Amino acid sequence: MDKLYTAYPLDHKKEHIRLINIDLGPWEAELTSTFSVVSLRDSPDFVALSYVWGDNSLSDHSAVNIEGCPVPVTPNLYAALRRLRWHAHEVGQGNLIVWADALCISQNDRIEKQHQIPLMRRIYSCCRNTAIWLGELSIRDNSASIPLSPHPSESIAVTDRLIQDLQHDQHLDKIEPFDRDETDSLFVDVRQVFERLSYSTWFLRRWVLQEAVLAATVKVYFGPVLQDLDTLSQAMENYAEHIEQACCTTAKPGHYIMRQRIRGFLQEFSSLQDLRDRRSERAHILHLCREFSGRQTSLELDCVYALLGLTNPPATIVPDYTVSIDSLCTEICTDYIGKEHSLDFLHLASSSIGQAQMPTWVVDWTAFVDCKASKRAWNWLADLFHPTAGLSQKPHIRDQYFLEIIACPIDRVEDTVKLPMTGNITDAIRNFLAILLDEVYSDVDYPTGGTWLMAWLRTLSADSCWGANSARRLSKEDCDFYWSSIFTGSGYAPGQKVRLAGGRLVLADAHLNDIIRMLRLVQEDRRIFYTNNGYIGVADDDIEPGDVVFLVPGCSMPMVMRSKDSAFYLQIVSACYLHGWTDGEIAIAPKRYRAVYIE
Structure with missing residues (x-):
């Protein structure tokens, strides 16, 4: 096999890449192909394959014949190439020229890989289109990777039509299988x-x-289905509007789960399309790390390096796999503070998830990969809050370690309590309420107005719930519905709708599920806390009595911090939701802000 690659050498100074020229033919035919070498400077015509290697087991059952040499590939890559060839054959396409990293780069040549990987941004920018391969769709055998038939089953055909119907703005109750x-x-x-x-x-x-x-156009393949990215993103846009308006939401039992599954799939393409639309906008590597914090990489350092191709202007960071992850994360935050003079990332910092050698004001981006969704909840919710009412500041880095900022201490943590998350969540909430009613809070107004019970209710889900496609703040109508659903025993019949703010109608069961889902995200791995001055909030599990809540201009959530050596040297414990302080409701005199050093 090495001879196959040495017969097609690459000159990295000329930006050479290999391409696979796949022979077209019927579904049953063997996958045969030839290599060619081209320069990216000559604007070659090819399709760049975007896929996940998947199962790394290589066998003769999934091999590509390249100039008479069988090259074993993973089952997922084999399926992708076979599907691309089938689509090209069906439409009478003249040729199929593909770039796929596992085949076009010699995996046994370390030097070649070192030269080819930096070209990936150019490869995907120069290709005719990117072909995203999501995998096969066998629903009876979850291990199936090799396509057994070129023709779609009835369920896959209905899935394909459903997406196209949504793209054409059809109402849900007119679309199969919602009948x-x-x-x-x-x-x-x-x-x-x-x-x-x-x-x-x-x-x-x-x-x-x-x-x-980076590609000019994007096509999405799954099983025998081919869709344009534009079709999928438009389908999601129309779908979200129909759900928001509840104009055609079907009421049959189980349809809510189907709508969740459709939204879960389509919204992935909305975020991709949004990112493509923002390609010309300023994009610092820190913002990209925040936006895609949950996506995985095989190497820790790649949680940063994998996003460098999307920065604008191009990042000054150069991939270096000899540095430590704590040094890289510190470099990112330091660079961001120096260029943007902003602390809009600080709510993601925490002493409990940082590397041992990392300051607590630095965000450890590896901590968000493979973690529970609850760990990333502050990332989704932070933009809903404005605790310092537009105040900003210019932070400074001292001695390459200490973050100097101004902050205002507003209260001290007096006690904490954990909301049980096992068993029936509604029972846990009711039992928690019984404990609250045994205390004086039930008869006392909350410090910033309203009842203590309503403050407690809003704190459970950080005053937020899921909307049609994103998180939003709770309205009075949401809270009234929430209270009657959980605590008064007022049930809702299947299909019954409730009227929310602005007159919008939503299905009662779906809306309650959206609130409970947010509550689970907010409370898992976190604790409710009470302060000396009678406020209630929720923060990470590491919060302790004696910790202090600060308002930090430029930060979208109040921050819980802990004194180390003095009142001026602090460590970040966690961002928090503190009821009554999320929207700048309480005016703070400028003299109450003081300089502190975060380490």
Whole structure:
């Protein structure tokens, strides 16, 4: 096999790459192909494949014949190439020229890989289109990777039509399979197709982002289905509008789960399209790390390096796999503070998740990969809050370690309590309420107005819930509905709708699920705390009595910090939600702000 690659040498000074010229033919034909070498400077015509290697087991059952030499590949790559060839054959395409890293780069040549990997930004920028491969869609055998048939099953055909109908702005109650109940076999199969799609490992990987964003056009393949990225993103836009307006939300039992699965799949493409639309906008590597914090990489350092191709202007950071991750994360935050004079990332910092040699004001981006969604909840919610009412500051780094800022101490943590997250969540909430009613809080107004019970209710979910496609703040109507659903025993019949702020109608069961889902995200791995001055909030599990809550101009959430050596040298414990302080409701005199050093 090495002779195959040495017969097509690459000159990295001329930006050479190899391409696979796949022979077209019927579905049953062997995958045969030839190599060619081209320069990216000559604007070659090819399709760049974006995929996840998947199962690394290589066998003769999934091999590509390149000039008579069988080259073993992973089953997922084999399936992708076979599907691309089938689509090209079906439309009578003249040729199929593909760039796929596992085949076009000699995996046994370390020097070649070192030269080729930096060209990936150019490769995906120069290609005719990027072909995103999400995988096969067998719903009966979860281990299936090799396509057994070129033709779609009924459930896959319905999935394909459903996406196209949404793209054409059709109402949900006019779309198959929403004319069926949850026990219907076709309904179950379509739901499983969307589950398989939304759980595709492609959506978990970080390197694939630049592959989808940099290309001129993007096509998405899954099983026998081919869709344009524009179709998928438009389908999500229309779908979100219909859900928001509740104009055609079907009421049959089980349809809520189907809608969740469809949204879970389509919203991935909305975020991709949004990123493509913002390609010309300023994008610091820190913002990209925050936006895609949950995506995985094989190497810790790649949680940063995989996003460098999307920065604008190009980042000054050069990939160096000899540095430590704590040094790299510190460099990112330091560079951001120096260029942007902003602390809008500080709510993601925490002493509990940082590297041992990392200051607590530095965000450890590796901590958000493979972690629970609850760990990333502050990332989604922070933009909803404005505790310092537009105040800003110019932070400074001292001695390459200490972050000098101004902050205002507003209260001290007096006690903490954990909301049980096991068993029935509504029972846990009711039992927690009983404890609260045994205390004086039930008869006392909250310090910033309103009842203590309502403050407690809003704190459970950080005053937030899920909307049609993103998090939003709770309205009075949300809280009234929440209270009656959980505490008064007022049930809702299947299909019943409730009226929310602005007159919007939503299904009662779906809306309650959206609130409870946010509550779980907010409370998992966190604690409710009470302060000396009678406030209630929620912060990470590491919070302790004696910790101090600070307002930090430029930071989107109040910060809990702990004194180390003196009142001026602090460590960050966690961002927090503190009821009554999230929107600048309380005016703070400038003289109350003081300089502190975060280490």
